[in-house]
Amino acid sequence: MAHRYKVREIAQQAGLSEATVDRVLNDRPGVRESTRAEVLQAIADLDKQRAQLRLNGRRYLIDVVMQTPQRFSDEFRAAVEAELPTFAPAMLRARFHLWETGTAQATLDRLARLRGSHGVILKAQDQPEVAEAIDALEAAGTPVVTYTTDVASSARTGYVGIDNHGAGSTAAYLVRQWLGPAAGAGTPVLITLSRTVFRGEGEREVGFRAALRGSGYEVVDVSDSDGIDETNERLVLEALRRHPGIEAVYSVGGGNAATVSAFEKLGRACRVFIAHDLDVDNRRLLREGKISAVLHNDLRADARLALRMILQARGAIPAEPAKLVPVQIVTPYNIPG
Structure with a gap:
């Protein structure tokens, strides 16, 4: 069976013989499940190494466009800025377009003025004209990830947020x-x-x-x-x-x-x-x-997932399935630090 890596590469990564790797790749009998798991882990590790090489020295400019009260945008901005360095060796920078009140036109104006963007994290009103603006960005090759509130009728790359x-x-x-x-x-x-x-x-x-x-x-x-x-x-x-x-x-x-x-x-x-x-x-x-x-919900986890989805859409890192973010019930007795 043809594979994206040579049998020799996988065997070297897994510390197994080429014959054993070949049996796993071709789904032949006589291989222990633990050995099969080692081969699959080796392939996953090679995927990560390839992604790291692709990311090395790459620069990405991410735009965060949000209509939301300042107390929330301040928290999310801090979360995004904390996560940007974790994508090294790629270099990610963020531009923030944040405001509190207005109509959908304010969102359209900001999206229309974006230049040189490699991806957009967007919190916006669910209006037909907003969906059209998202579709236009996606058609031009700029992935858009909606955050906390979806614009499901659009061609957005994905949604990040709770159920x-x-x-x-x-x-x-x-x-x-x-x-x-x-x-x-x-x-x-x-x-x-x-x-x-x-x-x-x-x-x-x-x-x-x-x-x-x-x-x-x-x-x-x-x-x-x-x-x-x-x-x-x-x-x-x-x-x-x-x-x-x-x-x-x-x-x-x-x-x-x-x-x-x-x-x-x-x-x-x-x-x-x-x-x-x-x-x-x-x-x-x-x-x-x-x-x-x-x-x-953990805003840093949200920011990390949104950034990953943009890089995945650009082919910079391997795709992973995205799930809705779990919600936590916080009382006066379990406030996170």
């Missing part, structure tokens, strides 16, 4: 458990979103509502705050005044310090508060006992 529907269902489970049987039909539960045009947030909301079905809870939604504290506080105050029974919150879109402040201004207690992402605000609020739990 958003599952995260919303998890939040609903926690709310039901912590509110307990005393909360009956008609109990209002607040869900806050930054913008409904972000697909990831919509999927979290759908998962949340689906998992609450049959509970009798009334879901009260607040949206279009862009996760900005001032706007979010005003909208939450309005919702709390309309619904005096709200004692539970699922924050999809951030602005949690503002939500806590709204409860405090009205002298109201929040018994259950589920949030996303371990940013500076959420760490503090967890330690102070003002939010109950954070649904979190």
